[in-house]
Amino acid sequence: MSEMKKALSNEEMSGVNGGVSRIVDTKQPIDAVVRSGPGITYPQIGSLKNGTQVNTTGNVSYNPQDGRSWHEINYPMYGWMSGTLLGFY
Numbered sequence: 001m002s003e004m005k006k007a008l009s010n011e012e013m014s015g016v017n018g019g020v021s022r023i024v025d026t027k028q029p030i031d032a033v034v035r036s037g038p039g040i041t042y043p044q045i046g047s048l049k050n051g052t053q054v055n056t057t058g059n060v061s062y063n064p065q066d067g068r069s070w071h072e073i074n075y076p077m078y079g080w081m082s083g084t085l086l087g088f089y
Contacts, residue, residue: 019055019074022086024048034079038070039063045079052076056086 024032031047038061048054055075060083062069069083 019057022054022056022071022088024050024052024054024081024085025087026050026085032081032085034073034077034081035070036079038072038080039068040066042080046077048076048081054081054086060088 026032029050031049032052033044034046034048035042036045040063053076054073057072057074059072060069061072061080069088070080071083071086071088072078072080
């Protein structure tokens with residue numbers, strides 16, 4: 001049986017390890033990749049659907065190899081996502 005998860009409010013998200021709430025937006029009908037570290041050379045550890053609410057921790061890393069900023073997330077899973085998928089440029 002699948003379990004429905006309730007979306008957390010911005011107030012609730014701000015309490016998850018002091019993070020900031022963001023919404024995944026791939027701009028395409030595909031899932032967003034979550035990686036084990038800040039860059040495309042790190043292994044993919046999961047994916048999140050468009051519209052998924054995530055919590056960023058505030059840890060950001062710019063990777064000169066791929067020219068992207070990478071943001072650490074800790075909800076609904078732990079990993080790193082490209083900033084462009086979270087509305088950061």
